[in-house]
Amino acid sequence: MDVALKIWRYDPDSGDRELRDYELEAPEWACLLDVLDLIKDQQDGTLAYRKSCRMMICGSCGMRMDGRAVLACKERMLPIVERGHVPVISAMGNMPIVKDLVVDMDPFWNKIRRMKPWLEPGYDEVLERERIVSQQEMNVIQKEALCIMCGCCVSECNSMESDPEFFGPAALAKGFRFVGDTRDQASVERLEDYNDEHGIWDCTRCYFCNERCPKGVDPRDAIAKLGAESVKEGIDRDMGAKHAKWFVKSAETTGWLRETELVPKTQGIVSAVKQTKFAIGLARRGKVPPPVPPHVAADVGEARALHQLVREQGREGALGIVQGERALARIEHTDAGGARRDAPEVTPREEPPKAEG
Amino acid sequence: MKVAYYKGCLASLSAKELDTSTQALAPMLGLELDELESVTCCGAGDIHEAEPDYYLHLNARILAYGAATGAETLMTICNVCTLNLRQANFQLLNDSELRARVNTNLATVGVPPYEDDIEVKHLLWLIVEDDGAERLRQVAHKGLKGLKIAPFYGCQILRPSKLLGFEDPDRPWSLEAIIDACGGEAIDYPAKIKCCGFPIIQAREDVAMGELIQPIEQASEAGADAMVTPCPLCHLSLDAWQSKLKATTGRDFKMPILHLSQLVGVAAGLEESELKFKRHVVPVDPMLEKLEV
Ligand code: SF4
Ligand code: SF4
Ligand code: SF4
Ligand code: SF4
Ligand code: FES
Numbered sequence: 181m182d183v184a185l186k187i188w189r190y191d192p193d194s195g196d197r198e199l200r201d202y203e204l205e206a207p208e209w210a211c212l213l214d215v216l217d218l219i220k221d222q223q224d225g226t227l228a229y230r231k232s233c234r235m236m237i238c239g240s241c242g243m244r245m246d247g248r249a250v251l252a253c254k255e256r257m258l259p260i261v262e263r264g265h266v267p268v269i270s271a272m273g274n275m276p277i278v279k280d281l282v283v284d285m286d287p288f289w290n291k292i293r294r295m296k297p298w299l300e301p302g303y304d305e306v307l308e309r310e311r312i313v314s315q316q317e318m319n320v321i322q323k324e325a326l327c328i329m330c331g332c333c334v335s336e337c338n339s340m341e342s343d344p345e346f347f348g349p350a351a352l353a354k355g356f357r358f359v360g361d362t363r364d365q366a367s368v369e370r371l372e373d374y375n376d377e378h379g380i381w382d383c384t385r386c387y388f389c390n391e392r393c394p395k396g397v398d399p400r401d402a403i404a405k406l407g408a409e410s411v412k413e414g415i416d417r418d419m420g421a422k423h424a425k426w427f428v429k430s431a432e433t434t435g436w437l438r439e440t441e442l443v444p445k446t447q448g449i450v451s452a453v454k455q456t457k458f459a460i461g462l463a464r465r466g467k468v469p470p471p472v473p474p475h476v477a478a479d480v481g482e483a484r485a486l487h488q489l490v491r492e493q494g495r496e497g498a499l500g501i502v503q504g505e506r507a508l509a510r511i512e513h514t515d516a517g518g519a520r521r522d523a524p525e526v527t528p529r530e531e532p533p534k535a536e537g
Numbered sequence: 538m539k540v541a542y543y544k545g546c547l548a549s550l551s552a553k554e555l556d557t558s559t560q561a562l563a564p565m566l567g568l569e570l571d572e573l574e575s576v577t578c579c580g581a582g583d584i585h586e587a588e589p590d591y592y593l594h595l596n597a598r599i600l601a602y603g604a605a606t607g608a609e610t611l612m613t614i615c616n617v618c619t620l621n622l623r624q625a626n627f628q629l630l631n632d633s634e635l636r637a638r639v640n641t642n643l644a645t646v647g648v649p650p651y652e653d654d655i656e657v658k659h660l661l662w663l664i665v666e667d668d669g670a671e672r673l674r675q676v677a678h679k680g681l682k683g684l685k686i687a688p689f690y691g692c693q694i695l696r697p698s699k700l701l702g703f704e705d706p707d708r709p710w711s712l713e714a715i716i717d718a719c720g721g722e723a724i725d726y727p728a729k730i731k732c733c734g735f736p737i738i739q740a741r742e743d744v745a746m747g748e749l750i751q752p753i754e755q756a757s758e759a760g761a762d763a764m765v766t767p768c769p770l771c772h773l774s775l776d777a778w779q780s781k782l783k784a785t786t787g788r789d790f791k792m793p794i795l796h797l798s799q800l801v802g803v804a805a806g807l808e809e810s811e812l813k814f815k816r817h818v819v820p821v822d823p824m825l826e827k828l829e830v
Contacts, residue, residue, distance in 0.1 A: 248707050338732040342747030381740050386732035387696035407586035419740035427583035435577035437546040465816050479575040485646035490590045500589025507631035
């Protein structure tokens with residue numbers, strides 16, 4: 181097949197960046213990585229990119245295709261060629277570019293290390309007998325354990341664009357991999373640590389990480405599990421945790437979100453006072469309903485009784501999400517619900533990657 | 538088509554204009570709304586994060602009341618509601634053990650169990666599916682001629698696509714199709730699929746502002762007369778927090794933000810009493826004045 185693609189090149193010595201066109205003949209089974217190999221072999225030996233396993237397990241070949249992070253060894257070229265589409269290849273986002281498609285992963289590794297990604301079994305001496313972990317126990321962290329640390333989830337993380345110090349999806353998913361491990365004895369210390377200013381509650385729920393992850397780790401869901409575990413352990417000093425808890429309170433008292441009280445309940449009275457001018461502006465537009473009488477949903481007693489009931493059943497914490505995953509595991513994560521198939525052809529974005537590096 | 542209508546918190550409270558415009562528009566689009574009364578907040582992702590088992594039960598209760606109307610579709614008008622309800626629905630429909638447990642609990646507190654399946658769809662999808670754009674052309678007699686509209690999708694109507702899955706999450710087209718059918722010009726800009734920062738606007742205002750400014754700035758630079766969004770939470774941050782952007786960055790975008798049903802409502806000739814633009818923080822008048830009738 182005849183493949184055409186464009187690649188954003190970056191030369192660190194001169195600082196030049198340029199979108200270059202490539203055309204070549206490639207076998208029909210070729211993936212993006214094969215095509216890059218052919219270009220490097222036949223047309224331009226200076227093209228830089230990372231690779232190793234060529235089978236989606238080493239996590240080296242993360243890069244962007246038309247603005248979305250993919251594993252080059254996972255993307256088949258045939259359907260793209262058949263559509264007559266010319267994809268734009270560039271380096272991943274949220275990491276400085278070293279050269280062409282190679283990014284500096286140091287910030288990524290530092291954040292992974294920050295999570296203490298090793299088991300804290302709570303003993304130094306080797307046990308007399310091995311500790312057997314049941315399949316059921318391992319199921320809890322099954323998804324998070326699939327991570328190959330490719331960085332695709334980080335590439336489009338919206339919170340990290342705004343706060344580069346945010347731990348990010350890969351690191352936090354790694355964190356849950358240990359918090360949820362029944363052998364780990366440091367879960368509470370971990371949760372305390374992950375409740376850092378740049379931790380769990382810094383995530384803006386944009387779901388780019390779930391969308392991008394080529395392994396189905398669903399990092400955003402792992403972050404929600406860390407949130408649930410924190411609330412369960414009573415670690416709720418963060419405004420994000422207070423905010424989340426307030427929704428629970430609202431749902432069981434009035435049924436609807438008690439918006440007027442959300443700011444003081446989340447931020448505390450002092451900052452709430454600082455927000456007063458802003459709030460008055462909103463109130464004038466009817467954006468803040470008066471506190472009394474609170475708007476109460478019909479039959480809210482049912483919602484309250486339900487809350488009491490599920491609390492008695494003791495399924496607090498991440499378990500609530502984990503049990504739902506039995507069903508979610510059935511959806512093929514590469515299929516995107518068939519969404520990509522019927523999408524009309526649209527112009528690929530050609531804006532250059534951010535001038536970092 | 539009869540649909541069960543779940544309006545969610547914001548349209549019940551601070552974004553009443555979204556509810557009134559939706560109610561006025563629905564009959565024109567052939568939608569017969571059966572509004573759910575005995576329902577609560579979906580939890581907005583927050584209850585999912587704080588107490589996920591309670592989240593599941595609250596949403597199951599909404600689905601149960603929706604299914605009890607006999608409708609096949611539960612219509613939402615909020616991105617976050619759509620994801621929360623679809624996620625819970627997916628879990629319940631595909632896990633009989635879980636559904637049985639939740640149904641027993643619902644019965645214990647006097648809620649009808651979730652028996653008949655119902656599908657959760659956003660108004661946006663109901664408008665454009667099955668050649669809806671053609672239908673819309675008839676309804677939108679007043680049109681949006683001469684207006685450049687920036688579509689803003691927000692996150693939770695696109696991602697995760699395995700739960701939403703209506704359109705390509707990276708190259709969506711539904712809002713553009715609606716703007717086009719209404720006679721306006723849809724402008725394109727990269728941040729239309731990004732996050733507005735709403736979920737952390739209280740807990741991490743600085744981080745949220747760094748997200749919020751991107752779509753507004755890009756839409757403004759592309760010459761948009763207004764932005765349209767299918768989500769009342771996006772609406773709230775884009776509309777109300779513009780004043781904070783002005784305070785922190787010194788930039789006053791004055792960008793009118795419209796709910797989806799308001800935009801279509803303008804094109805279909807709805808009255809101010811239904812559109813309620815007076816409830817917006819950023820005035821919509823400049824856009825309305827520019828509209829060539
Ligand atoms: S998990 Fe084991 S077998 Fe698989 S790549 Fe790693 S070392 Fe090799
Ligand atoms: S979570 Fe997924 S996308 Fe992120 S580093 Fe791991 S495998 Fe890659
Ligand atoms: S959901 Fe959270 S962690 Fe995932 S990409 Fe968005 S902000 Fe980042
Ligand atoms: S998402 Fe928000 S607006 Fe929609 S019902 Fe839930 S809490 Fe309310
Ligand atoms: S080359 Fe190893 S994951 Fe692609």
